[in-house]
Each structure stands twice: as C-alpha cells, then as structure tokens.
Amino acid sequence: MSKTTTDETPGGTDTRDQDQDLGAAASQLSTAPTEEPPNLPSLGVVGWARWFWRQLTSMRVALLLLLLLSLGAIPGSLIPQTGIDETKVADFREQHEVLAPIYDKLGLFDVYSSVWFSAIYILLFVSLIGCIVPRTWQFVGQLRGRPPGAPRRLTRLPAHTTWRTGAAPEQVREAALALLQRRRFRAHLVGDAVAAEKGYLREVGNLVFHFSLIVMLVAFAWGQLFKSEGNKLVVEGDGFSNTLPQYDDIKSGSLFDAGDLEPFSFTVKDFRGTYERTGPNKGTPRTYEVDLAYSEGAYGEEKKTTVKVNEPLQVGDAKVYLTSHGYAPVVTVRDGKGKVVFQDAVPLLPLDANVTSSGVVKVLDGYRNPEGEKEQLGFQAFFVPTFGGSATGTMISQFPALDYPVLALNAYHGDLKANSGIPQSVYQMDKTKMKEFKDADGELFKKLLMPGETMKLPNGAGSVTFEKDIKEWAQFQVVQEPGGGWALGGAVAAIGGLAASLFIQRRRVWVRAAAGPDGVTVVEMAGLGRSESAKVPEELGDLAAVLYDRVPGAPDPDDASPDTSDSPDPQAAPAEGAEK
Amino acid sequence: MTLAAATNESLAEMSNVLIYSAMAVYTLAFFAYIAEWIFGSRSKVARTAAALTPKTQAKQAPAVTVNKAGGTAVLERPKVVVRAASGSRDVPDGPGAHGGDEQGDLFGRIAVSLTVLAFLLAFGGVLTRALSVERAPWGNMYEFNITFSTTAVGVYLLLLALKKNVRWLGLFLTTTVLLDLGLAVTVLYTESDQLVPALDSYWLYIHVSTAILCGAVFYVGAVGAVLYLFKDAYETKLAGGGRPGTFATSVLERLPAAASLDKFAYRVNAAVFPLWTFTIIAGAIWAGDAWGRYWGWDPKETWSFITWVAYAGYLHARATAGWKGRKAAYLALAAFGCWLFNYYGVNIFVSGKHSYADVGLGALRSVGF
Ligand code: HEM
Numbered sequence: 018m019s020k021t022t023t024d025e026t027p028g029g030t031d032t033r034d035q036d037q038d039l040g041a042a043a044s045q046l047s048t049a050p051t052e053e054p055p056n057l058p059s060l061g062v063v064g065w066a067r068w069f070w071r072q073l074t075s076m077r078v079a080l081l082l083l084l085l086l087s088l089g090a091i092p093g094s095l096i097p098q099t100g101i102d103e104t105k106v107a108d109f110r111e112q113h114e115v116l117a118p119i120y121d122k123l124g125l126f127d128v129y130s131s132v133w134f135s136a137i138y139i140l141l142f143v144s145l146i147g148c149i150v151p152r153t154w155q156f157v158g159q160l161r162g163r164p165p166g167a168p169r170r171l172t173r174l175p176a177h178t179t180w181r182t183g184a185a186p187e188q189v190r191e192a193a194l195a196l197l198q199r200r201r202f203r204a205h206l207v208g209d210a211v212a213a214e215k216g217y218l219r220e221v222g223n224l225v226f227h228f229s230l231i232v233m234l235v236a237f238a239w240g241q242l243f244k245s246e247g248n249k250l251v252v253e254g255d256g257f258s259n260t261l262p263q264y265d266d267i268k269s270g271s272l273f274d275a276g277d278l279e280p281f282s283f284t285v286k287d288f289r290g291t292y293e294r295t296g297p298n299k300g301t302p303r304t305y306e307v308d309l310a311y312s313e314g315a316y317g318e319e320k321k322t323t324v325k326v327n328e329p330l331q332v333g334d335a336k337v338y339l340t341s342h343g344y345a346p347v348v349t350v351r352d353g354k355g356k357v358v359f360q361d362a363v364p365l366l367p368l369d370a371n372v373t374s375s376g377v378v379k380v381l382d383g384y385r386n387p388e389g390e391k392e393q394l395g396f397q398a399f400f401v402p403t404f405g406g407s408a409t410g411t412m413i414s415q416f417p418a419l420d421y422p423v424l425a426l427n428a429y430h431g432d433l434k435a436n437s438g439i440p441q442s443v444y445q446m447d448k449t450k451m452k453e454f455k456d457a458d459g460e461l462f463k464k465l466l467m468p469g470e471t472m473k474l475p476n477g478a479g480s481v482t483f484e485k486d487i488k489e490w491a492q493f494q495v496v497q498e499p500g501g502g503w504a505l506g507g508a509v510a511a512i513g514g515l516a517a518s519l520f521i522q523r524r525r526v527w528v529r530a531a532a533g534p535d536g537v538t539v540v541e542m543a544g545l546g547r548s549e550s551a552k553v554p555e556e557l558g559d560l561a562a563v564l565y566d567r568v569p570g571a572p573d574p575d576d577a578s579p580d581t582s583d584s585p586d587p588q589a590a591p592a593e594g595a596e597k
Numbered sequence: 598m599t600l601a602a603a604t605n606e607s608l609a610e611m612s613n614v615l616i617y618s619a620m621a622v623y624t625l626a627f628f629a630y631i632a633e634w635i636f637g638s639r640s641k642v643a644r645t646a647a648a649l650t651p652k653t654q655a656k657q658a659p660a661v662t663v664n665k666a667g668g669t670a671v672l673e674r675p676k677v678v679v680r681a682a683s684g685s686r687d688v689p690d691g692p693g694a695h696g697g698d699e700q701g702d703l704f705g706r707i708a709v710s711l712t713v714l715a716f717l718l719a720f721g722g723v724l725t726r727a728l729s730v731e732r733a734p735w736g737n738m739y740e741f742n743i744t745f746s747t748t749a750v751g752v753y754l755l756l757l758a759l760k761k762n763v764r765w766l767g768l769f770l771t772t773t774v775l776l777d778l779g780l781a782v783t784v785l786y787t788e789s790d791q792l793v794p795a796l797d798s799y800w801l802y803i804h805v806s807t808a809i810l811c812g813a814v815f816y817v818g819a820v821g822a823v824l825y826l827f828k829d830a831y832e833t834k835l836a837g838g839g840r841p842g843t844f845a846t847s848v849l850e851r852l853p854a855a856a857s858l859d860k861f862a863y864r865v866n867a868a869v870f871p872l873w874t875f876t877i878i879a880g881a882i883w884a885g886d887a888w889g890r891y892w893g894w895d896p897k898e899t900w901s902f903i904t905w906v907a908y909a910g911y912l913h914a915r916a917t918a919g920w921k922g923r924k925a926a927y928l929a930l931a932a933f934g935c936w937l938f939n940y941y942g943v944n945i946f947v948s949g950k951h952s953y954a955d956v957g958l959g960a961l962r963s964v965g966f
Contacts, residue, residue, distance in 0.1 A: 049916055076917040080910055087906040094899040101894065129894050178675040237892065327886050338889045496889040508878040515871045554677045561675045
C-alpha cells in the first residue's frame with residue numbers, strides 16, 4: 018500500500034498550474050456569480066447599461082447594499098418615528114428647532130418609508146432578482162449535465178487517497194460506480210475514472226432562500242397597501258359590527274377599500290381583570306381578558322370566545338385585539354318631577370395606571386328645567402375604582418380594581434352645542450354656552466358619590482344617581498393586514514432553504530483506476546468540496562474503506578517512488594517531467 | 598397562597614446563593630486557566646514560526662491524516678491525505694494553552710472541571726429562579742444575563758464534549774462570564790416576580806430561548822473571530838520575516854492556526870444563523886398576536902433586523918472575492934456588536950414596545966394599558 022504525501026515545490030508556476038488543474042474540476046460546483054475584474058465599458062449606452070447591470074448583480078455590490086441596508090436602518094431606531102410614536106416626534110420637534118427641519122428634509126422621522134431607504138432595498142431586491150434568475154438557469158443546466166471528469170492529477174485535490182490492488186481497473190471502476198450510486202451520488206464513467214457529485218440540495222436551498230426573501234418583501238408591501246387598523250370602545254353588553262361608520266377611528270393603507278372589511282360582529286359579554294395586590298409590581302395586570310359572542314358574515318351563527326392580550330380573535334384576514342380597558346359607571350338623571358331623562362353606562366377614559374378616569378355625562382334630549390324650558394345638562398365626571406378615603410382629599414385611584422369606587426360629578430346646564438355640526442368628543446364638554454349649577458356658597462356644584470347614592474341638583478332641578486351596577490368597557494383594535502400568510506410561508510421556506518444551503522455540502526468524488534507501469538492496478542480517489550470542510554475527507558475515508566474491502570490492497574513494489582500515483586495518467590506524465 | 602409565596606421566596610433565595618457560588622467557582626476556574634497559560638509558556642512551541650520561516654517551509658508536511666478505523670474492520674484502511682486549499686498558508690494548529698506542558702495540561706483539566714461545576718451551579722441558579730417565579734427565567738435583564746452566560750458556557754462545554762478543539766476558549770469565556778454575572782448581580786438585579794400578561798405567552802419560551810441561545814453561540818463565534826485577527830496578524834508578520842514580541846508569540850503560538858480559527862468562527866456563526874432567522878420570525882409571529890402587527894420597526898425589531906442583515910453580510914463576504922479573511926472577520930464582529938447593542942443598548946437607552954426588561958422598575962403597561 019502506498020501512501021502519498023505532498024511534495025510541494027515552492028514557486029508560482031506550481032500554484033498557477035494547480036489552480037488550472039482544479040479549475041475544470043471545481044467548475045460549476047456552485048452557481049455563485051464569478052467575480053470579473055472591473056473592465057470599464059468601451060462604448061455606448063448599451064455597453065454602459067450592461068456594465069451597470071453586471072455591477073448591480075455582482076456579489077460585491079450585493080454585499081455593499083446589505084451593509085448599507087443595515088446602516089440605513091439604524092437612525093430609525095434612535096430618532097422618534099412618525100409611524101411609531103407621533104407624540105415623541107412632536108416633542109423632538111419642539112426641543113430641536115434647528116435639527117428638526119433638517120431631519121424632515123432627510124426623511125429621518127419616517128426612515129422606513131423614506132426615499133433613500135426605499136432606494137437601498139429596492140436596489141437590493143433588483144440585484145437579488147438579477148442574481149437569482151441566471152443562477153436558477155445555470156443550476157438547471159447543471160442538473161441536466163453531468164459531473165465533470167477527473168482532473169489529471171488527483172493528488173492535487175484537497176483530500177485524496179490511493180492504493181494498489183490486484184483487481185482489474187474495470188472491476189474497480191464498476192465497484193466504485195455502484196458504491197457511489199448507492200450513496201446517492203450522481204455518478205458516471207468518464208475515461209479511466211468515475212466522476213460523482215452530491216449535495217445539489219444545497220444549491221436548491223440557496224435559491225429557495227433568496228427567492229423567499231422576495232416573497233416576504235412582496236407580501237409585506239402588499240399588506241401595507243391594503244391594511245386597515247381601527248379602534249372601537251365597547252361597553253359590556255354592547256356590540257360592534259365591522260363597518261366603517263362603527264369605528265371610533267380608523268387608519269388604512271393607500272389601496273384599502275371599505276368593502277374589504279371582513280364582515281363580522283360581536284357583543285361584549287364580560288371583561289375580567291385581576292391585578293397584582295402586593296410587591297413592587299402592585300397594580301400590574303395578571304388576568305386581562307374579555308368574553309365575546311361573535312358571528313362571522315352577515316348572518317353567521319353566534320359563537321363564544323375569549324380575547325386576551327396575546328390571543329386576538331381572528332376572523333378571515335381580520336384580527337380583533339384587546340388593547341385597553343376602563344370603567345363605565347351607570348348614571349341615571351331625573352328631572353325636577355322625577356322623570357328619568359337619561360340612564361346609561363358612561364365610558365370614562367383612564368388617566369393613569371390605577372384607572373383614575375374622567376369623562377362627561379351629557380343629557381341632550383328630554384330634560385326640562387323647573388321653569389319648564391328645554392335645556393341640556395352636562396356633568397364632568399371623575400371616577401376612581403379605589404378611593405384613597407376622604408381624608409386624602411384626592412380623586413386619585415389607589416388600585417385598578419373596583420375596591421372602593423367613587424364617582425365625582427360637577428354639574429352644568431345650558432346648551433351643549435351638540436347640534437352645531439362640528440363633531441364632538443363624547444369625553445369632553447363644550448362649556449361656552451353652559452352655566453354652572455351653584456351650591457349654597459355660590460361655588461360650582463359638585464359631589465362625591467358612592468354606588469347607589471343620589472345627589473339632588475340645586476333648586477329642584479332634578480337628581481343624579483350613581484347606580485350600583487358599574488360596567489366595564491374594553492377597547493378593541495381591529496387590524497386587517499392581508500398577505501400575512503404569504504409572509505409566513507416565505508419565512509418558513511427561507512429558514513428551510515437557509516438550513517439546506519448552510520448545512521449541506523456540495524462535493525465531488527473521483528475514483529480513477531488504471532494499470533501502473535508494473536501492471537498492478539493503482540486506485541486513486543479524491544474529493545473536492547465547494548468550500549473546505551472536514552466532512553469531505555471524512556466521507557472520502559468512508560468511501561475508500563468500503564471500496565478497499567471490495568478491491569483489497571496489493572503489496573507495494575519495493576522500489577515504489579512517492580510519485581507512483583501521478584504516473585498512471587499518461588497525459589500528466591510529460592507535464593510533471595517538465596516541471597521538475 | 599402565602600405558603601406558596603414563602604416557598605417561592607426561599608427558592609429565589611436559593612437561586613441567589615447558587616449564582617454567587619457559581620461566580621466563586623468561575624473565579625477559581627479563571628485562575629486555573631491562567632495557571633494553564635502560565636505553565637504552558639515554559640515549553641517552547643514555535644510551530645507556526647517553523648512553518649512560516651522561509652527556510653523550513655518546504656520541509657513542513659501539512660498532511661493531516663484522517664484515520665477512521667472502524668472497530669470491527671480488521672483491514673487496514675487507505676489513508677486520506679488532506680491538504681490546504683491553494684493560496685492559504687499551511688500552518689499547523691497550536692497545541693492549546695498548556696503548550697504541551699504536562700503541568701499546564703493538568704491545570705487546564707482542573708479548569709475545565711471547575712467550569713463544569715460552576716456551570717452546574719449557575720444552571721441550578723437559573724432553574725430555581727424559574728421555579729420561584731413559576732415561569733421561564735427571562736422576564737428581566739437580570740434573568741437574561743444569568744441565562745445568557747450559563748448558555749454560553751453550556752455551548753462551550755458541549756463543544757468540548759463533542760471533542761472539538763476549543764479548550765483555548767476557556768480563559769476568554771470565564772473572564773467575560775464573570776463580568777456578565779457581576780453586572781447581573783450588581784446593576785441589573787431584580788426581585789423575582791411574575792410577568793405582565795403581554796409576556797405571558799408560549800412564544801416567550803420559543804422566541805426568547807432561541808434569542809439567548811443565538812447570542813451565546815454568536816458570542817463564541819465572536820471570540821473565535823477576535824483570536825483569528827490576532828493570530829492572522831501574527832502569521833502575516835512571521836511570513837513577512839518579522840519578529841513578533843515574546844508575549845504575542847507565547848500566547849498565539851498555542852492557539853489554532855489562523856485558518857482554523859477563521860473556519861471555527863465561520864462554522865459557529867453559520868450554524869446558528871438559521872436559528873437567528875427563526876428567532877426573528879417567531880418574534881414577528883408573537884408581535885402579530887400581541888400588538889396587532891407582525892412587523893412595525895420597533896427599536897428591538899429594528900436591531901434584530903440589523904443584526905440579521907449584518908450576519909447575512911458576513912456570510913456573503915465569505916463568498917465574495919476580496920472580502921474573505923480579515924474583512925469578513927471585522928464584519929462578524931460588527932454583527933456581534935449589533936447583537937450586543939440590541940441586548941443591552943436598546944433595553945437601556947431606547948424605549949419601545951419591548952421595554953419590559955426594565956432595570957429595577959416594575960414592567961408596566963407596555964401594551965397600551
Ligand atoms: C436581500 C438580501 C440578501 C440576503 C439577506 C442574502 C442572504 C444570504 C445568506 C444568509 C447567504 C448564506 C447562505 C449560504 O452561504 O448558502 C447567502 C448566500 C448567497 N447569496 Fe445572498 N442574500 C441577499 C442578496 C443576494 C444577492 C443580491 C445576490 C446576488 C448578487 C446573492 C447571492 C448569493 C450567493 C451566490 C450566495 C451563495 C454564496 C455561496 O455560494 O457561498 N444574495 N445570501
């Protein structure tokens with residue numbers, strides 16, 4: 018058995034020769050674009066266009082664009098963004114009078130839809146498409162073709178082994194072909210050697226990965242264009258149906274159409290919240306969920322569900338999220354004669370973490386003052402679910418749960434200007450035409466109420482009751498963003514492709530068997546991977562061991578020179594001779 | 598209820614004790630690694646120099662013989678000769694920190710055993726912390742930190758168990774692990790507590806656990822890249838006929854060859870990149886459920902994306918002519934820098950929807966309530 022170790026002659030010629038030698042064997046082992054030296058186009062628009070295209074689809078430019086993209090994403094994470102938090106942007110504008118206009122010009126308040134950021138990723142994706150298409154064709158060509166024949170000198174390859182055997186060369190080649198085919202190599206016979214290749218899935222994976230990136234981008238862009246995102250506050254017992262006018266507010270993408278809204282409706286049955294009672298996180302929500310009865314389509318059957326913070330209700334493309342919650346005390350207002358002119362749950366907006374809330378009770382119709390004139394009533398309402406006790410004197414809630422609810426009201430009468438045509442917030446009162454009810458001291462009339470308590474308005478103007486039944490409300494965000502499924506599909510495919518691309522090694526194995534000068538068959542095996550890897554020699558060792566079992570070694574000739582393995586190749590011989 | 602609370606408190610106590618014990622043992626391991634380096638320096642190893650000094654170059658046989666003798670096979674197997682790709686230096690790997698010195702090797706073994714012990718203690722610390730809060734131990738930065746360093750050491754020990762040549766990582770790893778734990782118990786310490794509902798999702802387990810694992814592996818890759826840069830400079834100097842300082846020689850001679858370090862860093866980074874991709878996607882799915890959009894350029898999301906693109910750039914660089922080697926290594930380090938910033942910088946300096954991981958302050962109402 019002969020073992021060849023490398024006998025390297027230092028010098029340029031050798032390396033160049035060696036590279037040429039590997040050139041054919043390593044050709045098309047990947048579909049990566051070859052780097053050409055930058056040769057400036059000689060003439061013409063077409064020449065320039067072609068040059069530009071070549072540059073754009075080269076690995077170097079792809080790398081540059083990738084780095085630019087990551088650099089470009091940075092400012093958006095450090096400077097407040099309009100799309101994320103508008104109030105912060107407003108604050109920033111106030112504090113930086115010089116910088117803000119410059120930032121505005123550069124699109125730095127909206128980096129991710131700015132011209133320059135878009136330019137980077139669009140260029141990158143054009144480059145990507147320009148890269149994938151030719152690579153795919155090339156790969157199809159490689160699949161149709163066959164692995165290239167063995168290089169002249171297998172000893173020049175990164176991993177190789179050789180031995181002498183008593184078996185005939187044909188026998189060795191046959192055994193090698195069978196072995197490699199059984200190991201799922203694509204193998205065939207070229208001249209005196211078997212050429213085999215395996216690991217095409219690597220290339221498939223790489224192409225799938227890059228293609229999935231395009232799918233993800235398109236899905237994301239699609240989603241942004243057709244997206245809608247609306248908010249709706251619903252008191253327990255009330256309902257919502259998914260049509261445009263029902264929303265408190267709605268934002269949408271530029272191609273969104275009201276007809277795209279998924280048809281469904283729901284009723285809020287019950288909100289449940291429990292809160293941390295002790296410790297540093299006192300008041301932090303522990304349970305936070307709402308029971309709904311909903312139906313899909315216009316006349317769908319009613320189903321029950323529970324929506325939690327991480328678990329939205331999904332209907333078609335739409336998702337219904339629970340975003341916030343608050344209290345809606347039920348208030349009854351009677352006129353001087355005791356007739357009920359208003360009875361409803363009034364949603365109040367939370368002001369702090371312990372749900373100190375404020376809002377307005379508006380009596381628009383049906384009230385007549387003691388003089389018998391039509392009038393409107395307005396009450397500013399402050400509510401705390403857990404009162405600190407009258408000793409504290411504040412209406413600041415101590416805890417978010419309904420431990421000690423107190424409602425504070427002050428009273429106005431007059432004209433709420435609700436019919437002036439200007440849309441009014443239900444949480445604010447236009448006081449320009451309202452007059453204060455006065456108490457005995459001539460001050461604004463106001464009172465703290467416990468559940469079940471009633472306050473009488475001055476001069477027999479009527480009464481207000483804070484009912485025992487305090488309702489809660491939940492605010493929902495309804496988001497409809499089509500294309501999510503495609504984005505997810507693309508992402509899963511990308512991971513699969515990436516794993517195949519990174520973990521599968523594409524490699525070639527050659528087995529040459531030829532009679533040596535003394536008539537004994539010399540077997541040479543060599544392996545070549547796309548990149549250097551420990552797996553290639555390992556696998557080669559395995560293959561060699563199996564083949565060695567089939568065509569066992571013959572004793573070494575006494576005068577074996579280390580170059581034995583090089584000589585069987587008749588073509589190689591003169592070149593070797595010339596070199597040395 | 599109160600009984601349970603008491604158990605939880607004693608578990609949390611126990612966790613703290615275990616973490617402090619782990620730190621003590623890591624410190625011992627640290628000294629043992631130092632001893633390994635010191636004793637190793639007594640032996641004279643200058644294989645790199647031998648391989649790269651022009652006169653001896655021709656004699657150095659780069660052949661690494663891969664022996665895969667099967668247990669049952671009686672036949673002698675053909676030997677596979679491996680040679681380096683054309684163009685790269687043929688430099689043998691260093692012998693490791695012990696430098697072939699027996700006493701150094703003994704200290705190295707002690708250091709590894711101590712690392713195993715410290716790892717077990719730290720692991721116990723993380724586990725009891727998790728039990729005390731009855732959830733995954735990743736609710737705040739203190740918990741991230743102890744889990745992160747424990748995972749990094751776990752990765753190191755796993756590589757050792759797989760018989761990879763990585764013992765040279767030990768000193769660098771224990772040093773930084775001590776820093777990380779020190780930071781955790783002093784600046785970042787947070788009483789054990791439950792999660793806000795927004796964090797209470799099985800995606801927490803998936804997204805955060807893979808994020809921590811990726812960070813740990815990226816970290817190991819980054820150490821490889823740094824050492825590669827040093828070793829490569831050393832080899833270049835030698836090949837150019839220069840004479841590096843004795844300290845540099847003593848340290849760098851014992852490390853693997855630059856090419857091996859480069860390959861190590863690449864393998865580690867490449868192996869974990871798909872998992873990092875998955876982490877981001879899992880995060881997007883979670884964001885879709887928690888915040889009503891799967892991608893919204895929140896600072897944490899943005900920096901995950903930047904990290905991802907930077908690592909993709911690194912992988913590309915490895916396949917781009919003129920970008921292999923040192924430039925690629927710088928890219929890998931920049932990418933790890935992005936990961937670190939995402940982990941510390943964004944949590945501390947930038948506020949966003951991800952600001953659960955508050956330092957000290959109770960995590961509050963990040964989801965709009
Ligand atoms: C959208 C931006 C891109 C990303 C995120 C990306 C990401 C990646 C990643 C992670 C790899 C490593 C997988 C592997 O080594 O097999 C890779 C490989 C590769 N990419 Fe990209 N890529 C992008 C754009 C491009 C473009 C524009 C081109 C064409 C110029 C390109 C050509 C390649 C090639 C040829 C490989 C294989 C390299 C090799 O053979 O090792 N990629 N890409």
